Amino acid sequence: MPRILPQVLRNLFRKPFTVKYPYVKVEPPEGYRGRLAINKERCIRCWLCIHTCPARAISVDKETKRPSIWLGRCTFCGECAEVCPTKAITMTKEFEYTTLYEK
Numbered sequence: 001m002p003r004i005l006p007q008v009l010r011n012l013f014r015k016p017f018t019v020k021y022p023y024v025k026v027e028p029p030e031g032y033r034g035r036l037a038i039n040k041e042r043c044i045r046c047w048l049c050i051h052t053c054p055a056r057a058i059s060v061d062k063e064t065k066r067p068s069i070w071l072g073r074c075t076f077c078g079e080c081a082e083v084c085p086t087k088a089i090t091m092t093k094e095f096e097y098t099t100l101y102e103k
C-alpha cells in the first residue's frame with residue numbers, strides 16, 4: 001500500500017480521461033467510421049457494394065431498387081464506401097442513431 005500511495009495522490013488531482021457522455025459531446029476523430037449514408041442520386045446500381053460487403057449487410061431494396069444497408073449487421077469496415085465508383089456511399093461521423101436500415 002505505501003508504494004502506490006504517491007500514485008494515488010497524484011491521480012486524485014488529475015483531470016479524468018473519461019468524459020461525462022451524453023452530457024459532454026465528443027467530436028469523433030478524422031477518419032472515424034460511423035453511420036453510413038447513401039446518396040440515391042449518385043448510385044448507378046452497379047451492385048459492387050453488395051458483392052464487396054464481407055458481412056452481407058447490403059441488399060437491394062425491393063421498392064427503391066437501390067442498396068439498403070442493414071446497420072444491425074454492418075461491421076463498419078468501410079469496404080462498400082471504398083469500392084463505390086461514384087462515392088454514393090460515405091461514412092459519416094455519426095454514432096448516435098436508432099435506425100436499423102440505411103436506404
Ligand code: SF4
Pocket residue numbers: 042043044045046047048049050067083084085086087088089
Ligand atoms: S457501389 Fe455505389 S453505385 Fe454501385 S450499387 Fe453500390 S452504392 Fe450504388
Ligand code: SF4
Pocket residue numbers: 052053054055056057058069073074075076077078079080081
Ligand atoms: S461498412 Fe463494411 S460491413 Fe458495413 S455495409 Fe459497408 S462493407 Fe458491409
